[in-house]
Amino acid sequence: MTDTSTDTAKDQIKSTVTSNDIVLYMKGTPTFPQCGFSSTVVQIFDYLGAEYTSVNVLDDPEIRQGIKDFNNWPTVPQVFVKGEFVGGCDIVREMFETGELKTLLTDKKIAIS
Secondary structure (H helix, E strand, O other): OOOHHHHHHHHHHHHHHHHOOEEEEEOEEOOEEOOHHHHHHHHHHHHHOOOOEEEEHHHOHHHHHHHHHHOOOOOOOEEEEOOEEEEOHHHHHHHHHHOHHHHHHHHOOOOOO
């Protein structure tokens, strides 16, 4: 027997990450982040001028747990680029500081300013 709510959350997450260039699962919204880690990732993408889709995990407990189960990553925020999991705040910040994030976005043909 499968848990339909979990399957629904997983399907919704899969659909979101595959139909958007950059997806940020975060606590809060880009204009009002609810944690420092989410705020840091928002600031990085805003600095790069990269358009992204955000999902507020605080709005839906099934999505909040589902995103952790989706790729076996225990924390939020989580960043996906072109359907691939990149990492959380520490990884994204490190990639940004080394220039690797900008290179990744450019290589994936994602516009940045």
